[in-house]
Amino acid sequence: DENFADDVVGNAAALDVFKFLKIEVEDRPLLDWMQANDPDLQAALAEDSATGEAWMQSFSSLVREEQQPASHPLAKQIxxxxxxxxxxxxxxxxxxxxxxxxxxxxxxxxxxxxxxxxxxxxxxxxxxxxxxxxxxxxxxxxxxxxxxxxxxxxxxxxxxxxxxxxxxxLDSSPPNWGKERALNLRGSESALYAFRWFDEVEALLKKLQKLLKANPDPNLETRQKREAIERNLGQQLAEFGAAVRGSHPPGWTRDSNCRLPLCEQLWLDSERTELPVRTDEHEQDDIEFNKAYDLGNWPDEVAKRFGAWLNERLRTAGINTVGDLELRHWSRQAILDTQWPIPIQRRASGGSA
Incomplete structure (x- = not known):
């Protein structure tokens, strides 16, 4: 099918040859011209007709079509x-x-x-x-x-x-219209205010508050209950970030109404770095944004803000014993998406956000 590109697997030399064969002349790749035994291409390859013909045949034979669909014996399916x-x-x-x-x-x-x-x-x-x-x-x-x-x-x-x-x-999950409220960050000074209303976050907060207020015995059962809530909150943070990025176009933080701190902009609008730098009065803003993203400090900063936010929610519920130690602990639960294939748990330092 002409809508699908050919692909090749091999060493660096094979990839370079394939790149050469994909060069288009008059809207057709060189490989097509070679397989059609085009005399002009043969003459361009070598002055000697026999050499040109040999090269044409050699290049044409590099690409073959399997008679039946085939996979690799090491390919895995779940x-x-x-x-x-x-x-x-x-x-x-x-x-x-x-x-x-x-x-x-x-x-x-x-x-x-x-x-x-x-x-x-x-x-x-x-x-x-x-x-x-x-x-x-x-x-x-x-x-x-x-x-x-x-x-x-x-x-x-x-x-x-x-x-x-x-x-x-592609996302194959059914729509959850209740999340739309949490994804509206226009004019917000922190995405974490909206995060509270995302999916199961509020219910998890109440569970954690109830557990800590009960002051249970410091045993294995208590620890397992608390850790389960913490893990779910960390996962909710990752899903929140993915939902915001999926519901906003790249570069949405360029809007003058965006008041999020830089670290949250980098987290929730990472694909802005792939856009061309503007050539107007905002050029320096885009350059600084890209530099800050490449520097890579923003995941730790967001994790730290998450820890401070969770401390604040607990204090609001009357749990006043949380401090810097708890902040560092909550920060370690934050799961943020980076350029790696899997989410990375950051290890934020202590202090207030």
């Missing part, structure tokens, strides 16, 4: 037992089907165009201003990024390398 009999293959549900890298590339191009394409930017602006627009507005919310290949995405494939290892996973 199944979930849905019944009671683990010996019955029919009682398993496939959680992660295998998919072609060329298909992922098409999805990536569509999502990037929706997020950063000029036409969709105009449609997004019209939507914000509640104006009619000729082009439909596209938005993909609740995305998850799975990075393949770590620091060497080229080890997976050429297309994976071109995407920087990024593979988008």
């Amino acid at each position: 199944y979930w037992l849905t019944g009671d009999d683990p010996t019955d293959d029919g009682q398993y549900h496939l959680l992660q089907p295998l998919f072609a890298s060329s298909f992922t590339h098409v999805i990536d191009a569509e999502i990037r165009d929706a997020r950063f394409g000029e036409l969709n930017k105009l449609a997004r602006q019209a939507r914000r201003e509640r104006k009619a627009h000729d082009i439909p507005y596209r938005d993909y919310r609740g995305l998850v990024v799975r990075k393949l290949g770590g620091t060497k995405p080229q080890n997976i494939s050429q297309l994976n390398s071109e995407r920087g290892g990024i593979n988008y996973l």
